[in-house]
Amino acid sequence: MTTGVGITVTGQATGLFPALSLPLRAGAWTCLLGPSGVGKTTLLRLIADLPAHVDFSGDITAEDDQPLPGRIAYMAQSALLLPWASVLDNVTLGAKLRGNRADRDRALNLLSRVGLADHAHKKPAALSGGQRQRVALVRTLMEDRPVVLLDEPFSALDAKTRAEMQELAMELLQGRTVLLVTHDPSEAARVGHAIHVLSETGLESVAPPNAPAPRAVDDPETLTATGALYSKLRGAA
Amino acid sequence: MTTGVGITVTGQATGLFPALSLPLRAGAWTCLLGPSGVGKTTLLRLIADLPAHVDFSGDITAEDDQPLPGRIAYMAQSALLLPWASVLDNVTLGAKLRGNRADRDRALNLLSRVGLADHAHKKPAALSGGQRQRVALVRTLMEDRPVVLLDEPFSALDAKTRAEMQELAMELLQGRTVLLVTHDPSEAARVGHAIHVLSETGLESVAPPNAPAPRAVDDPETLTATGALYSKLRGAA
Amino acid sequence: MTRLRNGFAAALLLLAIWQGLIWVLSPPKFILPSPALVAETMWKSRALIGEHALITIYEVGLGLFFGTLFGIVTAIQLATSPAARTLLRPILAFSQAIPVFALAPILTLWLGYGMLSKVVMAVLIIYFPVTSAFFDGLMRTPAGYLDLARTMGATNRRILWHIRIPAAVPSLGSGLKLAAVYAPIGAVIGEWVGASKGLGYLMLLANGRAKTDLMFAAVLVLGALSMALYIAVDAGVTRYLKRRES
Amino acid sequence: MTRLRNGFAAALLLLAIWQGLIWVLSPPKFILPSPALVAETMWKSRALIGEHALITIYEVGLGLFFGTLFGIVTAIQLATSPAARTLLRPILAFSQAIPVFALAPILTLWLGYGMLSKVVMAVLIIYFPVTSAFFDGLMRTPAGYLDLARTMGATNRRILWHIRIPAAVPSLGSGLKLAAVYAPIGAVIGEWVGASKGLGYLMLLANGRAKTDLMFAAVLVLGALSMALYIAVDAGVTRYLKRRES
Amino acid sequence: ADKMTVLLDWFINPDHGPLIVAEELGYFAEQNLEVEIVAPADPADPPKLAAAGKAELAIGYQPQLHLQIHEGLPLKRVGTLVATPLNCLLVLNDSPIKSPGDLKGKKVGFSVAGVEEALLGAIMAPHGLTIDDIELVNVNWSLSPSLMSGQVDAVIGAFRNFELNQMEIEGVDGRCFYLEEEGLPSYDELIYVANPDLMDKDMIARFLAATEKATQYIINHPRKSWLIFRDTSPELNDELNAKAWVDTLPRFALRPAAVDAGRYARFETFLKDAGLVPSVNPVDMIVMDVTE
């Protein structure tokens, strides 16, 4: 099984966020919250070594001192499905792009686990917004990478589907280093092993509940953490 | 001031939802929830008289028996900003498309109220996901229509911005007939004058809190309604 | 089906305009013969025209095939290699700017008066529009897809194959539609410069003998051919693009 | 700047290939004269060539302007009116397929021997690529934008103006790039139809006399002209498209 | 001054000497004429345009005129520019083709479509060959290049005063079979044609008078007239034109308006016998004397 690697992000982006240090613990889910436009997506792009519009000065290093590119799976904020490829083909895109045999069985299995078994051969244009987001999630889960960056992966889903997807992701990404950007405090409280709030003034950490994730949403401890997050967020922007 | 008109949707969409009747009370906010892919967006498109992929048999009628087209503002699930137009131009698009003078002052005022005063002259490509959604919201608010359809308008926003946007929308759409699709039960409990859950088996209503909307999120009544919605949704899919 | 009907309607409209011109301007028949006269000539000379048309069709088919092939290959080369882009694009523009007519005599001196020189002319004439349109498409891949592919550890070749080329197919379609219209011209120019067969040859021959009616009959057949080709390519491209996203 | 440098590098490469051909094949000079000979001729005949080139440049400028204008107008017509689409598109294809030389006497009859007939030829030849590319773009407006505009109560005209046209600008750019390359050819063909001035006239004259060196000199000047035009249009379009979305 | 347009058969070359010299020496002006000289791209067009009234005069070829009249073009020959055939069957000097009989199975290039088959057929007939024994290739304007590069074995339609000199300049020797020596009736190579219904006889007569005077000048002053011709336009000043000028001089019609009716009747009969025209037109349908 692929196991995660710890990562530390230190540095600052001129005009966006001041000097900060964001540790991503190996094998844990780190949640990142913060007001819209504060730079969460930008931070993810920097980690994924994608072109970003800011001047970033700092370091993004893995514990094992190996280069990061090639070890990261990135699920962007918009689904970015290829409109000409079927859902199944979209989901197996990574393998095709790397020239590997696409694991169609696994893809079909995951699609049925996100409730899209009947949609495997449709084109993205025939999907609803939430269905598209789930396809993008499955595509990311198909990537067998030690580090996984998720940018608001559940934002278009209803509460029930969202909870199921959280559980599925936690199960399948067991042992990986995950950075999850979310706007939903209860989501962070449910899945986070570490929770950080990004604001214009820097990064603040919030203690996650002690129970092992995923936690029950209505567990008192989870509710407390959710409440604490809410008040932190209210002050943040 | 533009005042809303009541609308009744009755009918069924083959293969999607069975016979249902959805009343939109004049001047009130009606919230629609339901699992991803159940047909919420489709329903909105039907009301807005846009091409939908289903066979719908039924009636969508206004209380005053006047035709609906031309009286509806529709905010789609994706932001759909014109990439070549500045934020300000995107926001005043409706006026330009109708050949009216664009009310730039109002537009700038609304943009500053959603926290985007500094971004008015940027192009959409330079915005974050949540910023784009707010621009689309402002564009919809600029439309002075008696009926407003909002498809997950706050999904990409952090909790604080979301609450602010809800309040802004409620203020500005005072008296209009609003249909809000959302995945967030607490949002529905906060702003809904009527709340419905769409599922494969039909439409179910949930009683909204009695307090005038927008309600405080942590008001016990709101929490109760949120909880009730959660359990209904859990059973729905 | 509708397309065929449209083509037919368009043909009728053209005929009407033509007849209208005859009525209004009454140009001498050795400059613009009447539709009726041309139709009569076309019918009488159907064997002759048919024989020459077959040759031209053959040349057009080959030209279209190779021109499209080379255009696609070049566009891909250009899109993948900045070095190729630097050097080849101006050369392409330059080569295109040299009127094929000017090169045609020299080309025929090299390639002879057989079918080869005509196919080469057709290839030359469609090469640029196909290359140019497809290349533009390849360079306009949405940035999000490219970012995605990069994080997936794709090689440039595979990005090209699985993302950039499919994303550029609509542009290639535009190029193909242009090619469908230009390939017949290329072949005819080739025939015009030197040939002993084909519609272009027949046109020149008829023109030289002041048989304007026969010339117009040949012109019409060529036009109908191109129109049919265009309609077919347009229909094919449109249907393909529609299908592949639904 | 880089574009200019690239153009220059490309020109050098072309020269090298040409000289290589001369060395390897040593063709007789009436088939392919050497670069040195052509350069010498070009220098000796600079006044002659310059005089004719000016005429051609003027024709190209006018042709480009009107061809682009008509192309844009036609594409918009086609895109807005299904009736126009039904009839005009096949006719457009048909009109392109009719070899100009068949029309030459008619054109001369109507337009005379002056500059007008050449400008009309240049217009005719770039009309189709511009129309076709822009039309394709206009028909490919993302459906979401159109839905949005519909709910906003827009008239078709305003949708066109504020949404479909801006969305089709990249396609129009592709068309303009083709036009930049084709306009000079159009003018030259127009000059062939009957002229006493211009680079096309000079080429034919030189060709008819087997003065291949002078013909190549004229061809080179024409090619350089087109290349410059293409580079300028390409740079303009690229920069505009980049700017307008950032 | 009366304005008139004259369409040439091809770019200005020594064949057009009388027109250029008349213009340069002011002979047209003397006749109160203002002449615009226009060169076409396709020699098939000028007669059509003259017939359509777009020009007062066009320069054409006699053999073509016979066909054009049969095709219904309202045209008549009103004057003669070059009074002998210029056309010849051209082969390389070292070609194995020693007589038209050796053409069997060969490729023969031609440029102006029209009567080439007839002319070729006529000179091959005495050798027992027909047009089906050869492959005819339209080489458009590359007559000598196509021959020199070996793409064809012979070309018909080459002008003896032009292509031979051109090949000599390129260092390749050519050999001509003169059509009128191979059994063809003689004819006028270059003639002026006009639409008899539209023309102004007096104006054409004045035009012909001016060119007649110019022709006399050319014959009397071959060297000086060459300098005049050469200096009208820089592109005319080259070796080929200098050589062609000398070879063309003796062939200009000294009496451009004069009609040799028998010549046209003979050629018309020849075309009928060759099956190229369906009937024999009377001579006065083909030619006219504008000075009458």
Ligand SMILES: Nc1ncnc2c1ncn2[C@@H]1O[C@H](COP(=O)(O)OP(=O)(O)OP(=O)(O)O)[C@@H](O)[C@H]1O
């Ligand atoms: N263009 C289309 N063609 C075919 N099927 C479609 C099309 N658009 C949507 N569907 C299907 O119709 C169903 C309803 O889609 P709709 O977009 O209305 O869902 P939704 O309730 O809005 O979901 P979400 O919450 O995910 O946005 C889905 O199963 C979807 O796959």
Ligand SMILES: Nc1ncnc2c1ncn2[C@@H]1O[C@H](COP(=O)(O)OP(=O)(O)OP(=O)(O)O)[C@@H](O)[C@H]1O
């Ligand atoms: N391409 C770009 N050019 C210029 N500015 C940009 C660009 N992309 C983003 N920005 C700006 O950078 C800031 C941070 O953007 P980013 O997308 O990282 O925000 P975010 O925290 O992900 O917000 P959201 O929660 O709304 O997605 C925003 O103010 C945005 O306007």
Ligand SMILES: [Mg+2]
């Ligand atoms: Mg973001």
Ligand SMILES: [Mg+2]
């Ligand atoms: Mg939806």
